Amino acid sequence: MAASAAVAASGTVKEESFKVENVQVDGLVVLKIIQHCEQEGGGPEAVQGNLLGLVDEVNKRVEITNCFPTPHRGDEEEEDSGQLQEYQIEMMRLMREVNVDHMLVGWYQSTFVRSSINRTLVESQFTYQKAIKASVVLLYGLFLCLPVCLSCLPA
Numbered sequence: 001m002a003a004s005a006a007v008a009a010s011g012t013v014k015e016e017s018f019k020v021e022n023v024q025v026d027g028l029v030v031l032k033i034i035q036h037c038e039q040e041g042g043g044p045e046a047v048q049g050n051l052l053g054l055v056d057e058v059n060k061r062v063e064i065t066n067c068f069p070t071p072h073r074g075d076e077e078e079e080d081s082g083q084l085q086e087y088q089i090e091m092m093r094l095m096r097e098v099n100v101d102h103m104l105v106g107w108y109q110s111t112f113v114r115s116s117i118n119r120t121l122v123e124s125q126f127t128y129q130k131a132i133k134a135s136v137v138l139l140y141g142l143f144l145c146l147p148v149c150l151s152c153l154p155a
Contacts, residue, residue: 018133021060029067036069037110037140050088051106052095055134062134065101067108106136
């Protein structure tokens with residue numbers, strides 16, 4: 001994920017001593033993440049997106065109030081990184097124009113069973129946390145969240 005240019009545009013917390021103790025996620029964000037991951041995340045490629053919201057420094061809380069998907073990258077990753085940064089900045093600008101919380105507070109990614117935490121994920125989160133001290137990552141496990149027939153469960 002290309003965080004540096006988008007982070008610079010969002011104006012986030014820069015304190016070294018800030019530590020997130022709570023994360024509050026709006027229901028709309030959860031539904032948007034599920035929809036994005038279910039519609040585009042059926043294959044082996046992970047889908048990703050950006051989390052927007054507010055940082056409450058007094059209560060040491062990150063409030064995730066909105067999100068938007070990151071377009072799928074092709075094989076030309078170097079060419080796409082510039083376009084991806086432009087896309088992220090443009091999306092945050094559009095969110096600001098319609099009076100939606102537009103501060104970048106992290107990112108989300110779809111995962112498969114037992115492949116949640118890997119080197120790439122840790123490196124991406126490290127990059128975000130270097131730029132955004134209050135950065136969070138949300139993982140959505142595609143096969144862990146299969147629909148359940150409630151009437152089929154034993155009483």
